[in-house]
Amino acid sequence: MERKNKAKNKMKSSQGLKITDLGEFGFIARFSPAFLKGLPKKLKGIGDDCAIIPWQGRKRLLVTTDLLLDGVHFLKERIPPFDLGYKSLAVNLSDIAAMGGKPLYAFLSIAIPSETEVAWLDDFFRGWKKLSSLTGVALLGGDTTRSLEKLVINVAVLGEAEKNYIKYRSSASPGDIVAVTGDLGDSGGGLRLILAGLDKREGKKLPPAEKYLLSRHYRPRPHLEEGFFLARQPGVRAMMDVSDGIDSDLKRIMESSRCGVEVHLENLPVSSALKRCSHKYGWNLEEVATAGGEDYCLLLTVSPAHFAEVAIQFRRKFQRPLRAIGRITELKGQLTYLLEGRPVILKKAGYDHFKS
Amino acid sequence: MERKNKAKNKMKSSQGLKITDLGEFGFIARFSPAFLKGLPKKLKGIGDDCAIIPWQGRKRLLVTTDLLLDGVHFLKERIPPFDLGYKSLAVNLSDIAAMGGKPLYAFLSIAIPSETEVAWLDDFFRGWKKLSSLTGVALLGGDTTRSLEKLVINVAVLGEAEKNYIKYRSSASPGDIVAVTGDLGDSGGGLRLILAGLDKREGKKLPPAEKYLLSRHYRPRPHLEEGFFLARQPGVRAMMDVSDGIDSDLKRIMESSRCGVEVHLENLPVSSALKRCSHKYGWNLEEVATAGGEDYCLLLTVSPAHFAEVAIQFRRKFQRPLRAIGRITELKGQLTYLLEGRPVILKKAGYDHFKS
Numbered sequence: 001m002e003r004k005n006k007a008k009n010k011m012k013s014s015q016g017l018k019i020t021d022l023g024e025f026g027f028i029a030r031f032s033p034a035f036l037k038g039l040p041k042k043l044k045g046i047g048d049d050c051a052i053i054p055w056q057g058r059k060r061l062l063v064t065t066d067l068l069l070d071g072v073h074f075l076k077e078r079i080p081p082f083d084l085g086y087k088s089l090a091v092n093l094s095d096i097a098a099m100g101g102k103p104l105y106a107f108l109s110i111a112i113p114s115e116t117e118v119a120w121l122d123d124f125f126r127g128w129k130k131l132s133s134l135t136g137v138a139l140l141g142g143d144t145t146r147s148l149e150k151l152v153i154n155v156a157v158l159g160e161a162e163k164n165y166i167k168y169r170s171s172a173s174p175g176d177i178v179a180v181t182g183d184l185g186d187s188g189g190g191l192r193l194i195l196a197g198l199d200k201r202e203g204k205k206l207p208p209a210e211k212y213l214l215s216r217h218y219r220p221r222p223h224l225e226e227g228f229f230l231a232r233q234p235g236v237r238a239m240m241d242v243s244d245g246i247d248s249d250l251k252r253i254m255e256s257s258r259c260g261v262e263v264h265l266e267n268l269p270v271s272s273a274l275k276r277c278s279h280k281y282g283w284n285l286e287e288v289a290t291a292g293g294e295d296y297c298l299l300l301t302v303s304p305a306h307f308a309e310v311a312i313q314f315r316r317k318f319q320r321p322l323r324a325i326g327r328i329t330e331l332k333g334q335l336t337y338l339l340e341g342r343p344v345i346l347k348k349a350g351y352d353h354f355k356s
Numbered sequence: 357m358e359r360k361n362k363a364k365n366k367m368k369s370s371q372g373l374k375i376t377d378l379g380e381f382g383f384i385a386r387f388s389p390a391f392l393k394g395l396p397k398k399l400k401g402i403g404d405d406c407a408i409i410p411w412q413g414r415k416r417l418l419v420t421t422d423l424l425l426d427g428v429h430f431l432k433e434r435i436p437p438f439d440l441g442y443k444s445l446a447v448n449l450s451d452i453a454a455m456g457g458k459p460l461y462a463f464l465s466i467a468i469p470s471e472t473e474v475a476w477l478d479d480f481f482r483g484w485k486k487l488s489s490l491t492g493v494a495l496l497g498g499d500t501t502r503s504l505e506k507l508v509i510n511v512a513v514l515g516e517a518e519k520n521y522i523k524y525r526s527s528a529s530p531g532d533i534v535a536v537t538g539d540l541g542d543s544g545g546g547l548r549l550i551l552a553g554l555d556k557r558e559g560k561k562l563p564p565a566e567k568y569l570l571s572r573h574y575r576p577r578p579h580l581e582e583g584f585f586l587a588r589q590p591g592v593r594a595m596m597d598v599s600d601g602i603d604s605d606l607k608r609i610m611e612s613s614r615c616g617v618e619v620h621l622e623n624l625p626v627s628s629a630l631k632r633c634s635h636k637y638g639w640n641l642e643e644v645a646t647a648g649g650e651d652y653c654l655l656l657t658v659s660p661a662h663f664a665e666v667a668i669q670f671r672r673k674f675q676r677p678l679r680a681i682g683r684i685t686e687l688k689g690q691l692t693y694l695l696e697g698r699p700v701i702l703k704k705a706g707y708d709h710f711k712s
Contacts, residue, residue: 016473016475017473017474017475018470018471018473018474019468019469019470019471019472019473019474019477019502020470021474026613027500028473031477031481037695050497051461051463051496051497053461053496053514055411056411056412057410061417063461063463063496063497063512063514064464064497065463065465065497065499065510065512066499067467067499067501067508067510068504069501069504069508071504072467072501072502072503072504072680073501085701105407105419106407107407107421107512109420109421109422109423109510110423110429111423111508112375113375114374114375114376114487115374115375115376116374116375117372117373117374117375118373118374118375118377118386119373121375121387125387140407140409140419141406141407141420141421142418142421142582143422143510144383145419145423145425145428145429146375146376146428147425147428148427148428148505148506149427149505149506152423152425152467152508153541154421154423154465154510156419156421156512158409158419166406173379242544255533280587289427292474306603307371331703
């Protein structure tokens with residue numbers, strides 16, 4: 001009852017309020033309670049990377065969907081169409097990876113400006129097909145329409161997971177080691193290059209570091225095998241994919257798990273390419289690594305008793321380390337960055353889908 | 357092999373070709389073969405109202421998705437937000453109805469321009485909730501993001517159906533009676549009013565006929581009960597929903613079922629409101645009824661031996677007639693309109709998502 005009244009009061013005070021005033025967290029806080037109320041108990045709804053639906057026996061159906069707009073999530077004139085096709089699928093597969101699932105089917109809705117060349121679309125579908133073949137994901141349907149202005153893409157992916165192995169954002173526990181499955185900030189660095197017009201050089205080849213960051217931005221690899229493997233390791237608790245940068249994404253884990261996080265900045269895994277470019281262009285390396293976004297590796301918490309074993313198994317399987325970057329604390333809602341043991345404040349918060 | 361070579365040749369000849377040159381049918385013809393090739397045999401892919409996926413025992417999962425853009429599918433400044441929320445869900449539920457299924461879960465992706473008022477969104481969600489409560493459909497997730505320009509909505513709906521009762525577009529047979537479950541053209545008439553600026557009168561109430569057509573355009577009722585019922589009647593063969601107008605939609609049945617259709621124009625069910633407005637504004641009644649689109653009633657074919665019984669059962673259950681409008685012929689790809697037995701040519705073809 002109390003919750004209901006609160007919602008009513010909120011509704012009353014909305015006169016003149018704009019969507020930008022809410023922000024993405026505010027949006028979800030405002031609109032999700034009314035929908036979550038009537039949900040059957042077996043279902044998991046808004047809040048994790050995928051929705052979870054009863055399937056066959058212990059199997060669960062995972063569903064995720066992402067909306068991508070020219071000018072907001074990509075720049076059509078800059079991204080090669082092959083890469084856009086690849087990436088549109090990749091970002092959804094990453095959500096399936098985040099819960100420890102296997103992707104099965106995809107649905108593509110696309111609104112196409114009339115001046116688009118068919119050759120452009122051929123390349124888009126080649127890029128999509130490249131990743132869908134690699135991951136065994138079948139395109140089962142969708143919607144195609146014209147767009148008056150910009151290209152719009154919505155992808156929905158269905159996957160499956162075994163009930164007992166599904167990982168949530170809400171399972172982190174104080175003392176857990178926080179870890180990531182890949183380098184941070186490369187994609188964010190690639191985006192900086194694009195926004196600064198450094199992604200193309202007339203008649204010249206790009207240096208390898210720049211090329212590497214761009215490729216990581218344009219063709220992120222969903223960590224499907226890593227997610228599937230980690231979900232089955234004892235001691236792995238919360239898991240999600242790094243889509244908005246760990247600064248934003250850790251806040252989601254903190255909110256779902258009602259905890260805090262301590263991050264040791266010197267432990268953030270960053271590529272030599274990102275280091276080189278940060279130095280060259282005067283970027284704040286830690287800022288790019290924590291708030292760059294679109295890394296699409298996995299962020300997880302592991303019970304301290306199990307971490308060493310999980311890390312050994314991970315290295316054995318993937319020939320690279322599982323990187324510990326911090327730990328879960330009891331200080332609810334507090335995200336602390338430490339540099340050589342001392343708290344520091346980073347300039348920029350993570351990406352907010354409404355404000356930035 | 358032959359098919360593969362054909363596809364290659366097509367790809368080669370695309371230089372300079374624009375997406376408008378293809379049209380929607382051309383788009384599907386071009387891009388679907390490459391994706392359909394690798395599909396598991398148990399799956400039904402692109403081509404029907406929903407994709408069909410094995411679920412539990414004889415149950416099948418139905419999946420449909422629709423992309424709706426401000427300026428193409430609706431006018432944000434004109435449609436009341438409540439109605440837009442309602443309609444965004446309705447058009448997807450209609451696809452589930454078309455296959456004889458029950459809708460279960462929905463996913464909403466929405467890109468919101470920053471100047472949007474929170475009160476507008478409150479109303480949007482109230483409209484959505486109205487229909488989702490009526491139909492028992494749970495909102496399980498989605499994606500929210502800002503839009504630089506226009507509002508973008510993508511809805512995906514999951515439903516279930518029993519394998520033996522699922523209806524396809526490809527099951528029509530020569531001799532079948534073609535029927536519809538509701539009036540045609542009301543929504544198209546409503547759209548004409550909107551485009552002509554006749555949807556609002558300063559300080560005055562709209563006449564009942566205009567009001568009725570607008571309500572049919574803004575709040576289409578998905579024929580879920582009708583679809584579920586008809587799918588279980590012996591003799592019902594092909595079924596789909598009328599989304600683009602029967603002129604377009606019959607062509608889809610003809611293509612899938614490799615047949616032709618004869619439509620008796622005098623048998624098209626039209627409301628007295630549409631008749632009144634057609635007379636008042638000089639619309640061609642048959643044109644609005646066949647090509648107006650967005651009727652969201654069901655279009656089906658019934659074996660001639662069973663039609664009388666199906667029509668009796670339909671009237672008993674829904675207290676209104678199932679309307680026979682023509683029959684399936686053997687003349688592949690030929691859609692003939694007859695007026696008092698004589699062939700006539702209608703002015704406008706159905707809506708094409710790329711061209712009109």
